[in-house]
Amino acid sequence: MKKLKVAILGSGNIGTDLLIKIQRSEFLECVLFIGRNLSSPGMAKAIAMGVKVSDESINAIVKNSDQVDLVFDATSAKDAKIHWDILDKLGKIVVDMTPAKLGVFCIPAVNLDEVIEHRNVNMITCGGQASIPIAHVIGKTQKNVEYIEVVSSIASRSAGPATRLNLDEYVDTTENGIKHFSNVKRTKAILNLNPADPCIDMQTTIFAQVENPNMEYLQEEIDIMIKKIQEYVPGYSLLVPPVFENGRIVIMVKAQGLGDYLPKYAGNLDIINCAAIAVAEQYSKSFNNSK
Amino acid sequence: MSLAKNKIVFEDCKTSCVDIDSFSILENQSILITGGTGFIGKWLTEMISYINFTNNINITVYLLGRDIAKFKEEVPHLAEKTFVKFIEQDVRYLHDLPNDINYIIHAAGSPDNREHVSDPLKTIETFYKGTQSLLDVASRIQGLKKIIHLSSHQVYGKNENEEQITENSFGPFEALNVNNCYAESKRIAETLCSYYKNNLRLPIVILRPFAFIGPYQNLEKPWAINSFIRDAILGGPIRILGNGLTERSYLYASDMAYYILRSLILANIGDIYNLGSNVPISLNELALKIKSQSTVKMEVLSRSSKENYLSISKLVPNTNKITKDLNVSETFTIDEAINRTILWNQLNKKINN
Amino acid sequence: MIKQILISDPTLRDGNHACAHQLSAEQIAIYCNAADNAGVPIIEVGHGNGLGASSLQVGLSKEDDKTILETARKHLNKSKLGIHVIPGFATIKRDLVNAIDIGVDVIRVASHCTEADITQRHLGYVRERGKEAYGVLMMSHMASASVLVEEAQKMELYGAEGIIIMDSAGAYLPSDVQEKISALVNGLKVPVGFHAHNNLGMAIANSITAIEAGAKILDGTARGFGAGAGNAQLEVLIAVLEKMGYITGVDLYKILDASDIAEKKIMSTVPTIKSDSIVSGLSGVFSGFAKHVTRISNEYEVDPRDVYRELGKRRIVGGQEDIIIEVVMDLIRNRK
Numbered sequence: 001m002k003k004l005k006v007a008i009l010g011s012g013n014i015g016t017d018l019l020i021k022i023q024r025s026e027f028l029e030c031v032l033f034i035g036r037n038l039s040s041p042g043m044a045k046a047i048a049m050g051v052k053v054s055d056e057s058i059n060a061i062v063k064n065s066d067q068v069d070l071v072f073d074a075t076s077a078k079d080a081k082i083h084w085d086i087l088d089k090l091g092k093i094v095v096d097m098t099p100a101k102l103g104v105f106c107i108p109a110v111n112l113d114e115v116i117e118h119r120n121v122n123m124i125t126c127g128g129q130a131s132i133p134i135a136h137v138i139g140k141t142q143k144n145v146e147y148i149e150v151v152s153s154i155a156s157r158s159a160g161p162a163t164r165l166n167l168d169e170y171v172d173t174t175e176n177g178i179k180h181f182s183n184v185k186r187t188k189a190i191l192n193l194n195p196a197d198p199c200i201d202m203q204t205t206i207f208a209q210v211e212n213p214n215m216e217y218l219q220e221e222i223d224i225m226i227k228k229i230q231e232y233v234p235g236y237s238l239l240v241p242p243v244f245e246n247g248r249i250v251i252m253v254k255a256q257g258l259g260d261y262l263p264k265y266a267g268n269l270d271i272i273n274c275a276a277i278a279v280a281e282q283y284s285k286s287f288n289n290s291k
Numbered sequence: 292m293s294l295a296k297n298k299i300v301f302e303d304c305k306t307s308c309v310d311i312d313s314f315s316i317l318e319n320q321s322i323l324i325t326g327g328t329g330f331i332g333k334w335l336t337e338m339i340s341y342i343n344f345t346n347n348i349n350i351t352v353y354l355l356g357r358d359i360a361k362f363k364e365e366v367p368h369l370a371e372k373t374f375v376k377f378i379e380q381d382v383r384y385l386h387d388l389p390n391d392i393n394y395i396i397h398a399a400g401s402p403d404n405r406e407h408v409s410d411p412l413k414t415i416e417t418f419y420k421g422t423q424s425l426l427d428v429a430s431r432i433q434g435l436k437k438i439i440h441l442s443s444h445q446v447y448g449k450n451e452n453e454e455q456i457t458e459n460s461f462g463p464f465e466a467l468n469v470n471n472c473y474a475e476s477k478r479i480a481e482t483l484c485s486y487y488k489n490n491l492r493l494p495i496v497i498l499r500p501f502a503f504i505g506p507y508q509n510l511e512k513p514w515a516i517n518s519f520i521r522d523a524i525l526g527g528p529i530r531i532l533g534n535g536l537t538e539r540s541y542l543y544a545s546d547m548a549y550y551i552l553r554s555l556i557l558a559n560i561g562d563i564y565n566l567g568s569n570v571p572i573s574l575n576e577l578a579l580k581i582k583s584q585s586t587v588k589m590e591v592l593s594r595s596s597k598e599n600y601l602s603i604s605k606l607v608p609n610t611n612k613i614t615k616d617l618n619v620s621e622t623f624t625i626d627e628a629i630n631r632t633i634l635w636n637q638l639n640k641k642i643n644n
Numbered sequence: 645m646i647k648q649i650l651i652s653d654p655t656l657r658d659g660n661h662a663c664a665h666q667l668s669a670e671q672i673a674i675y676c677n678a679a680d681n682a683g684v685p686i687i688e689v690g691h692g693n694g695l696g697a698s699s700l701q702v703g704l705s706k707e708d709d710k711t712i713l714e715t716a717r718k719h720l721n722k723s724k725l726g727i728h729v730i731p732g733f734a735t736i737k738r739d740l741v742n743a744i745d746i747g748v749d750v751i752r753v754a755s756h757c758t759e760a761d762i763t764q765r766h767l768g769y770v771r772e773r774g775k776e777a778y779g780v781l782m783m784s785h786m787a788s789a790s791v792l793v794e795e796a797q798k799m800e801l802y803g804a805e806g807i808i809i810m811d812s813a814g815a816y817l818p819s820d821v822q823e824k825i826s827a828l829v830n831g832l833k834v835p836v837g838f839h840a841h842n843n844l845g846m847a848i849a850n851s852i853t854a855i856e857a858g859a860k861i862l863d864g865t866a867r868g869f870g871a872g873a874g875n876a877q878l879e880v881l882i883a884v885l886e887k888m889g890y891i892t893g894v895d896l897y898k899i900l901d902a903s904d905i906a907e908k909k910i911m912s913t914v915p916t917i918k919s920d921s922i923v924s925g926l927s928g929v930f931s932g933f934a935k936h937v938t939r940i941s942n943e944y945e946v947d948p949r950d951v952y953r954e955l956g957k958r959r960i961v962g963g964q965e966d967i968i969i970e971v972v973m974d975l976i977r978n979r980k
Contacts, residue, residue, distance in 0.1 A: 041427050044386030151701045151966050156759060157430070157492050164761045168735040188699055191732045195492060195758040195786075196959035199433075205966035207700035240973055246939065248700045252970055259390075263433035489794050490761070561790055 003029040004284035007061055009083060010074030011035030011042035011053075013160070014097055014269060017261035018072055019046055021277050027284035028277070031067050034060045045261070058083050065090050069287075070280055073097060076162070077169075084120060093283060094120045095276050099169050105180050108278040109133045109228040116282050125170050126268035127152035127191060128177040129275045130204040130236070130255050137225050138208045138249065139182030141217045147209040148184045150174065153192040155199035158266040167191060184208075199265035201256045203239065208249040215249075218242050222251065232278035233271050234258060296638035297368055299631060300506055303545035304341035307622050311346055316556050318348040320436075323392045325382050325425060326399035327354025328362035331441065331547070333507045335396060336369050338548035343374055350374060353389065355399070357381050366507075382421035388428050394555050395438040397425055402443065402500075404473065405513055411472035418476035419483070426487040426495075437494045439554055440484050444501045444567070444606065445474035451602065454571075455609035458499070458563050488561055496558040498551065501567025501608045504628050505544025506635035515574050516541060519581045520629070524636055527589025529582060535575035535593050538605040542568040543623035543631070553617040564616070565608035572625055584629055647890045650806075650837070650861045652750075653679055653878055654688035654870070655906060656716070657728055658863075661692035661871030661932045662915055666706045669715045671910040675866070676719035678905045682898035684878075686750050688726035689716045692871060692932055693963065694754065695727050695743055696734030701965050702932070709739065713746040726750035728780070731762045732963065736769050744773050752808065753799075754780035756961045757787040760795035760802075767802040778837070778861075779804030782962055785815040785928055789827035796828055796836075806835040806861055811850065812932070812962060814843025814873055814925040818853040829858030837861025840876040842868055843925025845917060847876035848884060855890070866899075866906035867914050872924055872931030874915030879903040923949040927956025936968050946975045 006028050008015045015033070019042075022030045033046040038055045046053050054060035061068055070093040073080045080100035087094050096103055103120025106112070110133055115121050124132065131150035139145055163170065174189035194200050219242055229236045235256035242251045257263065257270030322339070324332045332354055339350050355378040356362060362377075363370040378388070382399040400417045407414045422440070429435055448462035464471060487493040502514065510521035515531070516539070522529040542550070550566055558564060572580075578591045614620055623631070656675055660667050672689060679687050689712050691697045691705045698705035705712070716725050725748050734740060740751070751770045753763045763779060770777040779799030784792060796807040809824060821838065828836045838854035840847035840863070851862050864881040868874030879902075882894050907914055924934060929952050937955075941948035954971045 039384070041386045041424065044384060048386065147700070149700045151699075151963075153964050153967075161490065161761070164759070165764060167731045167762055168737065168765065171732070171735050172737070190699060190701055190963065192961060192963040193732070193756065193759045193762065194959070194961050194964065195756065197492065197494075200958075203967070203970075205701070205969075207966075209700065240970055243969075245943070245969065250966070250969060252966065259433065262431055265433065485794075489791075492758075561788070 001026065001288055003027060004069050004280065004287060005029055005031045005067055006070045006072060006280060007032040007034060007068045008072045008074060009034050009058065009061070011040050011046070012074065013262055014273060015072070015074040016042035016045055017269060017273050018074065018276065019049070019051065020260040021273060023049065025277060025281060027281040032060060032064060058086055061092070062086065062090070068092060070095065070283060072276060072280070088119070092119070095279050096120060096122045097272065097276060099125065099166070099173050101173065105177055106275070106279055107132050107136065107181060108232055108275050109225060110136050110181055112278065112282050115279065116286055121279055123272050123276050124177040125174045126202070126272045127170065127189065127204060128174045129271045130202065130253055131174070131206050132177050132181045133225050133229055134206045134222065134251055134253065135178045135182040135184070137221045138206070138218065139184055141221050142208070142210045142213055145182070145184045145208055145210050147186040148178055148182055149188040149190070149207040150178060150204060151190040151192070152202065152204040153194050153200065154202045154268045155265045156193045156195040157199050158262070158268055159193050199263070201254050201265055202267035202271070203252065203254050206251045209247070210249055213244055213249055215242060215244055218249070233274040235267055235270060296506070296635050299635050299638070300337050301341060303631060304338050304548070307545035307549040308338065308341060309549070309622065311342060313556060314342050314552065315346065315348060317350050320393040321351040321353060321389070321391050322394040322396065322555070323353040323355060323388065324396045324398060325355045328356035328358060329398065329401070330507050331398040331551070332356065333366055333369065334505070334544050334548040335551060336375060338545065338552055339374070340369065340372060351376065353378055353392065355380055355382065382425055383416050385424040385428055388432065390432050391434070392432055393434055393436050395425070395429060395435070396441070396551060396555070397422065397438065398441045403512060404470070407473045408470060411469050414472045415476040418480045422480040422483050426483060426493060429493055430487065430491045435494065437496060437555055437560065439551060439558070440480070440495055440497045442481050442497050442499045443474065443477045444499050444608065446478045446481060446499060448474070450605060454605065455569060455607050456565065457609040458565060458612060494560045496554055496560060497563040498554060498566040499563065501565065501606065502539055502541050503544055503547050504541040505632055507544065510636060515539065516577060519578050520632055520636065523581050523585045523589065524633065524640070526587050527585070529578045529589060529591045531574050531578055531591065531593045533595050534600045534603065535573060536600065536603045537574050538571045538603060538607055539574070539577070540568040540571050540607045541625060541628060542566070542621065543628040546621050546623055550613065550617065550619050553619050557617045559616065562616070564613040565610055566613060567608040567610065568621055569608055569610040570621070570625065571605070571607045580626060581629055584633060648860070649855060649885055649890045649892050650685055651882070651892050651894055652686040652688060652726060652861060652863050653684045653865060654728070654863055654875070655679070655865040655878070656687065656689040657694070658692060658865055658870035658875055659910070660690070660705070661935070662869055662874070663912055664935055665691050665698065665703045667910060669707050669711050672712060672715045673719045674909050675902070675906050676716050678902035680720045680723045682902045683894050684723050684899065685893060686726045687716065687720060687723045688728060688752070689713065690727050693730060693733055695729045696739035697730065703935070710742065710746065713743055713748060717747045724749035726752065728752050728754055729766055730754050730963070731766050736766060740766065740769060744775060748775065750776045750778065752778040752780045753804070754782050757781040757784045757809070758791060758795060760798040763799055764802045767799065767804055771803040777803050777805055779807045780810060781807065782810045783812045783930060784809040784824065785811060785813055785820065786959065789824045792824055793827050793831035796832055800832055800834055804834060806837055807832060808837035808839055808861055808863070810839040811841050812930050813928045814841030814847070814921070814931055815928045816850050817844070817846060818849055821850045821853045822857050825854045825857035825859050835860040837863070839863035841871065841931045842873040842875065842915070842917060843921045843931065847874070848880055851876045851881055852884060866903040867911065869906065869911055869915060870931070872934040873917045873921035920948045920952065923952045927952045929955045929960070930962040932962060933965060933968060936965050940968055940972050944972050944976060946972055950975055
């Protein structure tokens with residue numbers, strides 16, 4: 001088994017947490033950890049772990065192009081666009097952690113095999129990674145789904161300044177993701193920040209308006225889906241199994257983080273990173289198989 | 292073997308630690324002390340050692356400092372304690388901490404103004420970058436309950452008319468003076484605390500220390516009381532430099548340690564407290580007191596640029612808030628403080644010789 | 645000194661909580677006419693949780709935002725048309741653009757009391773469009789006075805022309821209001837307002853305490869029509885303010901008439917302080933939860949008071965209605 005060589009662009013919380021997760025992977029090797037400032041906490045962590053680092057941003061990949069197969073872009077939507085122009089020409093695969101929406105939407109539990117046909121994969125949103133697989137199951141098992149709504153509550157402390165400023169983009173991207181994976185036309189996403197101390201775990205509720213729901217079929221498929229997600233997000237669990245209440249299907253899930261770089265309550269950051277790792281590993285497996 | 296000077300410290304902790312049972316909250320908890328090998332760090336470790344020993348509550352202390360070897364040499368009786376763990380690191384470059392830490396006391400950085408004028412950039416970096424690095428790592432520790440940030444009375448600027456400085460009395464700042472590097476970087480550190488408290492919900496409390504006296508405080512430090520005691524131990528004369536009517540106040544070290552630990556369990560998150568004594572004493576009186584406690588006869592000399600000063604510099608905190616909220620009061624008078632400090636230093640000197 | 649108080653009337657917004665968001669276009673038209681005629685300065689309309697909040701989570705509106713706003717616009721002449729906007733529910737592109745296009749005058753951008761930084765974009769957009777922008781801190785009993793001041797100052801910097809704190813759980817006693825409003829008046833340049841709920845029977849007393857502590861904006865609804873135990877009863881508020889010598893610009897007789905019309909035409913039940921509401925207030929639970937707690941508790945046969953207690957203990961905030969189901973499931977599990 002040859003490990004896929006990956007680089008991480010962006011040395012913030014997401015990038016650093018990815019780095020720690022990659023160290024555990026049998027399929028991935030982080031050859032380059034890239035930021036703009038060698039003294040940032042993420043950089044210091046990478047150096048302490050003995051990973052090769054650079055403060056030259058995208059140029060670090062241009063210079064070391066032959067050593068990198070896949071790039072996690074954990075910068076910002078604006079920078080991700082500039083990076084993709086360059087990385088596309090270099091023929092790299094990009095797993096895009098930003099809301100830039102340049103590539104194909106990915107929920108590993110649903111379309112892993114399909115996305116690795118592409119070279120730019122978008123991880124949607126943290127709330128999307130938690131709710132969309134469930135929405136997909138609802139779309140698949142129920143006839144005439146009129147409307148799906150997902151509500152996520154996350155700990156205030158896990159929402160950084162960028163998340164707070166860009167709630168609208170979060171809502172918009174998550175709604176589009178649900179439409180894409182459930183084939184339901186009317187969707188709504190809601191996000192709550194809860195400042196309770198100790199911090200709450202990320203919790204997501206999926207509602208659906210369905211006439212004559214098939215609860216038995218739904219329950220079976222949900223159980224399968226939960227197991228599938230748990231393969232790459234160990235802290236994901238079903239909190240309230242499907243119930244039909246007040247004319248709506250209600251399902252609640254919870255995502256607890258692994259506590260790698262960020263505390264366990266930051267399940268929202270953990271789940272999108274776990275999903276991104278699953279995508280990169282799938283590329284690695286497929287390369288090894290084709291060889 | 293318990294040395295006589297260590298016994299002084301132990302006895303003082305016992306005297307100051309009026310309500311030892313209140314610390315049962317800290318049972319099996321871990322406390323990180325940055326600047327852990329300095330004066331404040333040593334005293335906090337002494338106090339925790341006393342509490343652990345007396346009530347058997349198993350508090351773990353992580354001491355973070357740059358020179359652990361020196362600490363081990365200076366206070367072997369503390370260094371050998373099993374509840375003490377060391378992290379040898381410069382707080383400016385901190386990027387990781389044990390994640391079982393429940394409390395942080397941020398005491399890193401020297402208040403010695405000779406260092407500030409000689410290396411202002413390092414001073415600024417220590418308080419700005421050091422505080423930011425620490426709070427950044429702290430924001431990733433799940434079980435963190437409180438952070439005590441030790442600021443400085445210097446954030447108040449120049450005090451011109453207040454008999455006692457309250458937590459809200461700010462005076463003017465001179466611009467373009469390199470001496471400001473300490474005060475200004477302490478101010479930016481406080482602003483960083485507001486950011487981390489407000490945006491990342493870190494449970495931060497700010498203490499603003501005034502002057503302390505007691506064992507472990509280096510007599511070479513450039514402050515009046517230290518110089519007077521050193522002069523006295525050397526047999527005099529005691530030299531007052533500048534205006535002898537200048538007013539200061541001194542909190543004894545074991546009281547200081549008790550106040551800080553009380554703030555850990557009782558201070559309101561987001562609040563700011565003066566940490567010091569509110570009993571003023573002029574330098575003239577101070578010199579005379581120190582003189583009277585010496586066994587040998589000595590002179591008190593005054594050296595100053597002017598005959599009459601237009602205003603008298605006063606640096607005395609109003610301590611109403613801390614005494615009320617933490618229910619603390621001084622257990623050592625200035626006379627006792629001087630007495631204990633001289634005694635300890637004499638014993639310490641004998642051993643060193 | 646002129647003692648002028650700005651009155652904002654969310655009967656047709658907070659009241660929607662009291663009827664599961666079922667106010668009809670016709671009812672909106674009737675009350676808008678009556679309140680406009682009485683000289684109420686601002687009439688706030690919409691789903692209980694504001695613009696874009698019609699949802700399975702909180703409750704689906706009978707009428708969509710467009711219908712509500714167009715109806716109100718048509719029936720208001722002197723009064724300004726106001727809305728409540730919570731980022732996370734309403735987005736600028738999907739909701740706010742249209743609302744302002746329809747002709748809303750006053751936009752109150754709200755967040756949980758510790759999360760003011762999510763309002764930056766929305767407040768900025770309202771100011772860009774030249775409309776009146778206010779900041780609202782909801783569930784304000786959950787934060788200390790100093791935190792409220794910090795959060796309110798952010799909103800002020802984002803462009804809010806006034807800051808309203810809401811006692812969304814009806815949890816305040818007058819001394820709490822006194823402490824928080826005076827801290828805000830002290831710490832802000834812009835006017836401060838107060839929005840009461842009546843769970844502990846304090847809505848009018850708290851409103852009066854607020855203005856005595858320096859608040860200049862008060863919310864009140866006809867008959868107190870609003871979430872949970874209801875709001876400060878507008879017609880009582882107007883009468884008391886008049887007796888105390890404050891000027892509101894609202895005609896007392898006409899607002900009494902308007903509230904009579906409201907009781908007859910738009911309320912299936914007039915709000916009272918029900919036993920459950922008292923426990924809700926004591927537990928500090930968002931008043932908008934009341935209908936949901938009652939329904940789900942009945943359905944699964946648990947004591948709603950236990951549900952409120954548990955919600956309070958978990959420090960659940962407005963918008964987290966889904967947790968009610970989880971709490972009920974938990975109570976059932978623990979009972980077994």
